[in-house]
Amino acid sequence: MPLAAVRLFEAATREGVVLIPYRMDRNPRLRHLRIVIDESNQVVLKTPPRVSDRQAIRFLNENADWVMQRLQQRPSTPSLLDYLRSSQRLSLAGRWRPITFYFRARRPSFDLDDPEEVALFLDTQRDRELQLRWLLIEIAKRTLPQRVEYFSRRHRLKAHGVGVRDQRSRWGSCSETGGLSLNWRLILLPPRLQDHIILHELAHLQHFDHSRAFYKLLNQLDPHSAKHSEELTDWSYRVMGLARNLLQVAS
Numbered sequence: 001m002p003l004a005a006v007r008l009f010e011a012a013t014r015e016g017v018v019l020i021p022y023r024m025d026r027n028p029r030l031r032h033l034r035i036v037i038d039e040s041n042q043v044v045l046k047t048p049p050r051v052s053d054r055q056a057i058r059f060l061n062e063n064a065d066w067v068m069q070r071l072q073q074r075p076s077t078p079s080l081l082d083y084l085r086s087s088q089r090l091s092l093a094g095r096w097r098p099i100t101f102y103f104r105a106r107r108p109s110f111d112l113d114d115p116e117e118v119a120l121f122l123d124t125q126r127d128r129e130l131q132l133r134w135l136l137i138e139i140a141k142r143t144l145p146q147r148v149e150y151f152s153r154r155h156r157l158k159a160h161g162v163g164v165r166d167q168r169s170r171w172g173s174c175s176e177t178g179g180l181s182l183n184w185r186l187i188l189l190p191p192r193l194q195d196h197i198i199l200h201e202l203a204h205l206q207h208f209d210h211s212r213a214f215y216k217l218l219n220q221l222d223p224h225s226a227k228h229s230e231e232l233t234d235w236s237y238r239v240m241g242l243a244r245n246l247l248q249v250a251s
């Protein structure tokens, strides 16, 4: 799901005014408006073609109490800011880089020029989680394709384009036409695991399956492949749910 698809709606609920992130899913096969809270705690407004945005948003507002109730019943994930404040690093170009946060009254941005740190500038006036998520996705878009390029050259496996996305459960995928799709959360993984996933997807350029030949190649590219894939399970629990449950009560 691209970041642009996430919008906020301001709902008057019994608990006051609440900002709720949602995405609109327009589907030609739908006949009625529906609100779904998906497995990653995201509100999805399922909208048939004949219904206008306005009507759909009104429907969402009318059902705000129901949405709030549902969201509160779900287990919450730690905030991205809390997570990064304790981990204090991102994985870029094959190594960890420490993060420094700067809070100021200006639009959010980042700076990767200093090889010893990643500077994240957050606007004190806006929702920190949304900004942070946006910044990390931008950093992932900047750095992950470079890492793919690095391994591409080294192993002569040419991908046809690299996309960075917000997948719910997968780390990456390779299309039949050789396009790679990577989860932005790869920059939260240890460098060796980020590389492992990139190499896994690059190996699919030669073997479009999980055959023995595929694993043989993957083992050549990443000699600790089995260990890395085992380590990934734990990391997936920790990281995959981050920045899903974006909810903020406005004062």
Ligand SMILES: [Zn+2]
Residues within 6 Å of the ligand: 200, 204, 209, 210
């Ligand atoms: Zn695979």
